[in-house]
Amino acid sequence: MGEITIIQAILVFVVAFIMGIDQFSFLESLYQPIFTCPLIGAILGNFELGVVVGGSYQLVQIGSMPIGGAQPPNAIIGGIMATVFAVSLNMEPTPEGVGAALGLAIPFAVFGQYVVTLTFTIMSGMMAKADKCAENADVKGIRNINFIEMALLGTLFGVISVAGLYGGTLLGETLQNFAFEYSWVMAGLDAAGGAMKFVGFAILMKVMMSNEMWGFLLAGFAMALLCSANASTSGATLLLCAFVGAAIAIYDFSMNTKIKANAGAGNMGGDSDGI
Numbered sequence: 001m002g003e004i005t006i007i008q009a010i011l012v013f014v015v016a017f018i019m020g021i022d023q024f025s026f027l028e029s030l031y032q033p034i035f036t037c038p039l040i041g042a043i044l045g046n047f048e049l050g051v052v053v054g055g056s057y058q059l060v061q062i063g064s065m066p067i068g069g070a071q072p073p074n075a076i077i078g079g080i081m082a083t084v085f086a087v088s089l090n091m092e093p094t095p096e097g098v099g100a101a102l103g104l105a106i107p108f109a110v111f112g113q114y115v116v117t118l119t120f121t122i123m124s125g126m127m128a129k130a131d132k133c134a135e136n137a138d139v140k141g142i143r144n145i146n147f148i149e150m151a152l153l154g155t156l157f158g159v160i161s162v163a164g165l166y167g168g169t170l171l172g173e174t175l176q177n178f179a180f181e182y183s184w185v186m187a188g189l190d191a192a193g194g195a196m197k198f199v200g201f202a203i204l205m206k207v208m209m210s211n212e213m214w215g216f217l218l219a220g221f222a223m224a225l226l227c228s229a230n231a232s233t234s235g236a237t238l239l240l241c242a243f244v245g246a247a248i249a250i251y252d253f254s255m256n257t258k259i260k261a262n263a264g265a266g267n268m269g270g271d272s273d274g275i
Contacts, residue, residue: 004169011043012080012165013158019076020157021150023116033057033079040083052093053083057102060199074112080161081108084168103188108164115160119153220245 019031030036034054041050061075082098082105091097126145133141205217220241227237 004166008043009162009165012040013162015039015043016076016080016161017154017158020154023076025150031076033061033075036076036079037083040080041087044083044087046087049086049091049093050083052095053086053098053101054079056095056098057082060102071113071116073106073109074116075109076157077112077160077164078105078109081105081164081168084165088169112157112160115156116153119149119156122152123149216248
């Protein structure tokens with residue numbers, strides 16, 4: 001990757017600013033690595049690598065959800081820095097090739113976690129004012145407090161991301177030389193980055209898994225193994241597996257929704273049963 005331009009730095013700041021706010025205030029989904037990393041990759045001139053990093057880092061973060069004061073390593077800063085490292089080190093656009101970038105990004109993700117906690121700590125001092133505005137039905141005052149929080153968090157994320165962009169790019173050549181001299185260190189980071197994807201998915205399973213879901217898990221695992229056996233068609237067949245899984249999930253959700261709706265309606269009574 002060549003020298004960072006002002007336009008690239010501004011675009012990275014804008015993306016980090018918007019994603020920082022989105023994490024708690026907008027759709028609460030755009031900030032995910034699978035969306036953020038391709039944007040950063042496109043800004044840095046390597047969209048394909050951004051997509052691969054986004055998909056890999058999404059698996060790391062898939063079981064982590066910020067809830068109140070419990071903040072996991074930040075997905076936004078980590079995703080941005082993983083993409084920066086992958087592009088600056090000119091890594092291969094494969095899940096196996098970007099493992100070291102995921103490992104290098106973790107300290108930045110932890111730092112982003114502290115930034116969110118710091119913002120919440122600062123804004124906690126304004127909650128008394130927000131309560132007073134609520135008592136006085138001052139909608140504008142409450143709105144302004146929320147705008148201040150969003151602007152503060154977005155600005156901190158933007159500044160850190162731009163600093164990381166320049167720092168990660170400057171470190172690119174140094175890290176490449178380091179990788180040649182101490183290949184075992186980069187191999188360790190690569191292995192750790194690859195393992196984190198499985199850890200993230202295991203966390204998600206621990207949170208969401210129930211007894212009736214094990215059959216779907218094992219069936220999906222078997223289908224994925226069969227479809228990936230032929231390397232020439234593995235990409236298309238795995239995509240079809242994903243569509244099958246989505247269809248089953250949609251069907252299960254719709255059936256459960258109908259059952260709950262019918263159960264609720266059955267308790268209401270009506271003309272037919274004389275109530």
